[in-house]
Amino acid sequence: xxxxxxxITVILAxxxxxxxxxxxxxxxxxxxAKQSLPIAVQMEELFGDADHFxxxxxFSGQKSNTWNTEVYFDGRYTLTMQVEILINYxxxxxVVSGNPKFYLHEVIKIDHLPDGRIQSKYGMNxxxxxEEWTKLYENKGDFSVIGIELRDDPLSGFDEYEQGWRSPRIxxxxxxxxxxxxxxxxxxxxxxxxxx
Amino acid sequence: xIRISVWFASIQHRLCAPPKHRKAAGFPTSAERLESxxxxxxxxxxxxxxxxxxxxxxIPAEVAKHSQTESESDAALPQIGAYGKCIRxxxxxxxxxGVIPSDDDLSxxxxxxxxxxxxxxxxxxxxxxxxxxxxSGDSRxxxxxxxxxxxxxxxxxxxxxLFGNALFDAFEDFSTQPKVAAPSRRQxxxxxxxxxxxxxxxxxxxxxxxxxxxxxxxxxxxAGSLNNxxxxxxxxxxxxxxxxxxxxxxxxxxxxxxxxxxxxxxxETSRPRLSPAEGPDVDVIPTDFVKFVAKSFINxxxxxxxIVPDRPGLPFPLLPPPWDYLLPVGAEYLFxxxxxxxxxxxxxxxxxxxxxxxQTDAMDQTYRLFSQIxxxxxxxxxxxxxxxxxxxxxxxxELPLIKGTIDINGPLAARLDASTFEIWWxxxxxxxxxxxxxxxxxxxxxxxxxxxxVRATVYCDDQGTGHGGYLSFQGSQFPSHRLxxxxxxxxxxxxxxxxxxxxxxxFDWTFVA
Numbered sequence: 001x002x003x004x005x006x007x008i009t010v011i012l013a014x015x016x017x018x019x020x021x022x023x024x025x026x027x028x029x030x031x032x033a034k035q036s037l038p039i040a041v042q043m044e045e046l047f048g049d050a051d052h053f054x055x056x057x058x059f060s061g062q063k064s065n066t067w068n069t070e071v072y073f074d075g076r077y078t079l080t081m082q083v084e085i086l087i088n089y090x091x092x093x094x095v096v097s098g099n100p101k102f103y104l105h106e107v108i109k110i111d112h113l114p115d116g117r118i119q120s121k122y123g124m125n126x127x128x129x130x131e132e133w134t135k136l137y138e139n140k141g142d143f144s145v146i147g148i149e150l151r152d153d154p155l156s157g158f159d160e161y162e163q164g165w166r167s168p169r170i171x172x173x174x175x176x177x178x179x180x181x182x183x184x185x186x187x188x189x190x191x192x193x194x195x196x
Numbered sequence: 197x198i199r200i201s202v203w204f205a206s207i208q209h210r211l212c213a214p215p216k217h218r219k220a221a222g223f224p225t226s227a228e229r230l231e232s233x234x235x236x237x238x239x240x241x242x243x244x245x246x247x248x249x250x251x252x253x254x255i256p257a258e259v260a261k262h263s264q265t266e267s268e269s270d271a272a273l274p275q276i277g278a279y280g281k282c283i284r285x286x287x288x289x290x291x292x293x294g295v296i297p298s299d300d301d302l303s304x305x306x307x308x309x310x311x312x313x314x315x316x317x318x319x320x321x322x323x324x325x326x327x328x329x330x331x332s333g334d335s336r337x338x339x340x341x342x343x344x345x346x347x348x349x350x351x352x353x354x355x356x357x358l359f360g361n362a363l364f365d366a367f368e369d370f371s372t373q374p375k376v377a378a379p380s381r382r383q384x385x386x387x388x389x390x391x392x393x394x395x396x397x398x399x400x401x402x403x404x405x406x407x408x409x410x411x412x413x414x415x416x417x418x419a420g421s422l423n424n425x426x427x428x429x430x431x432x433x434x435x436x437x438x439x440x441x442x443x444x445x446x447x448x449x450x451x452x453x454x455x456x457x458x459x460x461x462x463x464e465t466s467r468p469r470l471s472p473a474e475g476p477d478v479d480v481i482p483t484d485f486v487k488f489v490a491k492s493f494i495n496x497x498x499x500x501x502x503i504v505p506d507r508p509g510l511p512f513p514l515l516p517p518p519w520d521y522l523l524p525v526g527a528e529y530l531f532x533x534x535x536x537x538x539x540x541x542x543x544x545x546x547x548x549x550x551x552x553x554x555q556t557d558a559m560d561q562t563y564r565l566f567s568q569i570x571x572x573x574x575x576x577x578x579x580x581x582x583x584x585x586x587x588x589x590x591x592x593x594e595l596p597l598i599k600g601t602i603d604i605n606g607p608l609a610a611r612l613d614a615s616t617f618e619i620w621w622x623x624x625x626x627x628x629x630x631x632x633x634x635x636x637x638x639x640x641x642x643x644x645x646x647x648x649x650v651r652a653t654v655y656c657d658d659q660g661t662g663h664g665g666y667l668s669f670q671g672s673q674f675p676s677h678r679l680x681x682x683x684x685x686x687x688x689x690x691x692x693x694x695x696x697x698x699x700x701x702x703f704d705w706t707f708v709a
Contacts, residue, residue, distance in 0.1 A: 053551040055562055059593065066562065068553050080555055103555040105685055115673055115709070119689045164690035168496030169551065 023170075026057060028092035030172045033067065036085075036093070039100055039133060040069040041174045043081060046141045047071035052172045054085070054094075064097050072162040075154020078105045081133075100130045104148065110157040118157070118164045481574040483582070484662025487682050489557035490623060490648045492565035493592075494550035494675040494691075500541045501693025503533040503639050510636040519634045533639035534695070540638050541694055552592075557680035559590050564600060564675060565648060566590035567623030569607050571664065575656035578615040583654065585609060585619050594631050601625045616655035618667065623648050624707065635697065643700035643708045646672045650679060672708035673699065 030052055033040050044050040048071075055066040064084045071079050084098030106124035113119055128136075132146040139145045155161075512520070512528035522543050530536045552562045559566055568588040574581050591602035606621035624647035627635060635641060648671035654664050669687045671677030673696035678688040701707040 053553075055551045055553060056593070057551060066553075068551065070553065080553065082553075082555055101555075113689070115692060117673065117690055117692050119669075119687065121687050122685050125684045161690075165495065168498045168691065170496075 025089065025092055026170065027172060029057070029087055029089070029094055030054065031174065032093045034174050036095055037067060037083070039081060039083075039130065040067070042133075042137050043069045043071055043079070044173065044175050046137060047073050047079070050173075051166055051169050052174060053169050054087070057087070058089075065094075067094070067096075070165075072158070072166075074150060074152065075158045076107055076151060078107070079103070080105075100133070102128045102130075102133055104128070104143075106151070107155055107158065107161065110155055110161050112157065112160070118161050120161055481576055481582075483572050483574055484654075484656075486571045486573075486652075486654050486662065486664030487557070487680075488569045488571065488619070488650060488652045488664065488666070489680040490565075490567050490650050490669070490677065491554050491557075491563040491679075492623070492646055492648050492671060492675055492677050493552035493554055493563040495553065496551060497541045497694045499693050500534075500538055501695030503537055503695045503698050506533050507639045509533060509536060509639045510633060512637065514633075515637055516630075516633055518630070519637065523634070523637075533698070536638040537695055537698075540634055543634075552676075554678060555685070557683055559588070561590070561592050563590075563592045564594065565602055565623050565625050565646065566592065567602070567604055567621065567648070567650075569619060569621055569650075569652065571617075571619055571652070571654045573617065573654050573656075573662060575615075575660040575662050577660050578656050578658050580611075580615050580617055580654065580656045580662075583609055583617045583619075585621075587621065589623065591625050594627055598628045598630055600628050600631070612653070615657075616653055619650075619652045619654065621650055639698050641698045641700070642705045643698065645707045646675065646697070647707055648672070648677045648679075652681075672696075672701075674708060 033052065040050070040052055044052075051068070051070045053068050055068060056062055057065060059065075064086055067081075067083050067085045069081045073079070080103045081100055082103070083096055083100040085094045086097045087094045104124070104126040105122050107120050108123040109121040111119045111121075126148055128146055128148075135145050136143065143150050512523075515523070524539055524542065527536070527539050530539055552564075554560070554562050557568070559568070566589065570584075570586040570588070572582070572584045572586075585607040587604055587607055589602045589604055591600045594600045602623065602625045604621055604623050606619075608620045610618045610620075612618050624645045626632070626644040626646075632644065635644075648669070650669055651667040652664065653667060654662060656662055664681045666679065666681065666686065669677070669679045669689070671689050673692035674694060676689060676691040679686055697708055699709045701709045
């Protein structure tokens with residue numbers, strides 16, 4: 001069929017540019033963060049459950065990709081760590097190329113929209129560095145050591161909120177054995193978290 | 197090849213045509229929306245990289261911007277041909293006005309905007325640290341805009357306001373290097389204009405008298421057909437000496453009677469006229485800035501969802517490259533829309549993963565739609581004035597190396613009360629013409645545009661300090677949406693199913709519900 005055969009150059013160009021990956025490769029690259037990105041492992045250790053994902057994984061033409069580790073805790077807060085990485089698809093490995101940044105957000109209001117989506121309003125926005133993370137990790141997730149006071153007032157609907165944001169992502173755990181310091185509520189959360 | 201050309205032309209035409217069905221199911225057009233809102237909230241005016249400096253009593257009852265008409269776009273297209281046919285002239289004008297100045301060359305530019313006394317070269321990096329940054333009274337930091345009013349000599353039933361900015365040295369050759377030319381030497385300077393509206397043939401003519409004494413002809417502005425209730429004109433004029441001026445002319449509804457007493461003065465006369473050399477010692481009201489950023493981004497393609505009702509799509513043999521290559525083997529034998537949707541999702545979503553999760557308001561390509569409105573205004577006590585809004589738009593990737601479109605309705609502003617303005621805009625975009633056939637293969641759809649819509653506010657407190665807020669934030673059911681005000685994440689909406697892209701809005705069937 002001429003319409004499918006003629007633009008062979010376009011096809012070849014796309015094929016050359018497209019780093020088609022498969023799920024095995026996707027997981028392998030992410031799991032390589034166990035060695036190359038210990039902070040991501042620490043976050044999962046501390047908070048019990050975490051999303052790990054790479055923005056624009058497999059996209060060609062990316063100078064670098066953004067690694068994300070995101071956790072939801074205390075029924076009100078989200079903590080996201082982002083860092084620029086370089087991916088070697090052939091070796092199924094990544095190296096960190098930037099400085100990690102941490103974003104802590106407090107959800108203050110959750111609305112269930114008629115179409116089933118969830119709209120959230122945010123209060124506190126805080127950013128901190130890897131050095132502050134180290135303090136936080138060494139103190140088992142006590143945010144007061146970096147000058148942040150958290151509210152112990154879980155929001156109604158936070159589980160649905162968390163589910164709404166996590167369900168589109170591919171679950172990956174960097175922990176083989178859940179060791180290391182852990183926030184007091186992390187174990188309980190592990191038992192109650194039910195990802196669909 | 198003829199079939200290919202015809203097919204692409206058809207797709208191109210469909211995708212590039214501005215939404216023309218805003219009235220479906222009673223959804224108001226932009227103009228109608230303006231009109232209806234103006235009845236409750238006061239005067240409206242367009243803020244297309246332009247000033248709206250009038251105190252409330254001086255603003256005409258309904259100064260409005262309407263959605264760009266095709267005739268206007270067509271008239272302007274020859275000037276912006278290199279921009280691409282999918283981008284409407286109004287957006288280009290606004291985007292150009294809102295181009296971010298470069299780091300170095302603004303240091304000598306008198307008209308550049310500033311934040312906290314510094315030059316405005318860090319705006320894209322989210323350097324606004326608070327919601328009400330003031331400019332320390334430095335008059336040079338205040339954007340210079342001139343909004344002059346002109347009206348027909350022979351009639352009082354049409355009136356238009358001409359807004360403009362002059363960008364000097366922004367482009368060496370506007371016709372051939374419009375978009376890639378970095379604004380390495382950009383200035384925004386005020387200008388005077390003397391213009392006339394000829395209602396009969398619908399053109400605006402005049403001359404531009406710049407501060408630096410350069411005189412340049414102003415080309416004809418298409419003022420819109422007389423059938424258009426909101427005759428609007430926009431164009432960009434090469435002023436010579438490397439300068440470009442953008443103009444947006446606004447007209448009142450034909451037949452709208454205005455008393456002569458409501459004539460607007462040249463706004464530049466209402467405040468000290470500054471030469472570029474003058475500066476901090478001039479007593480002017482400090483300008484406040486608030487930056488609003490909305491992003492629509494693809495968290496992931498799951499859940500895929502179900503297309504209801506099941507319906508046919510573009511026959512597989514008609515799929516152009518690269519789709520016939522990208523889709524999995526056997527895709528031509530998938531007979532339900534949902535099965536085809538899952539095949540498409542396997543290509544675009546789960547493996548080559550978007551996983552977009554923007555944490556800042558930076559224009560960093562980790563989104564599908566990016567719309568930024570930079571609002572500037574002055575607070576005279578609790579009274580707000582001199583409201584400006586500059587849009588900056590960006591469209592992100594849909595597939596590796598393939599970017600989608602971005603467009604905007606608005607920004608529009610309405611005075612809510614003496615201390616508050618509302619700024620409304622809707623950012624929207626549709627797939628790249630290379631991508632859309634894959635979507636049409638899944639199932640025919642009209643809802644090609646994803647969107648987000650913001651009703652933001654800027655207001656002054658009793659201490660004369662400016663703030664930003666928002667009244668509502670909405671977006672299409674797919675993808676996710678997030679809103680920042682001055683770098684602070686304030687709101688987001690998680691996404692529905694991937695299949696929601698095939699559900700048209702009840703208000704506009706070219707938009708996703």
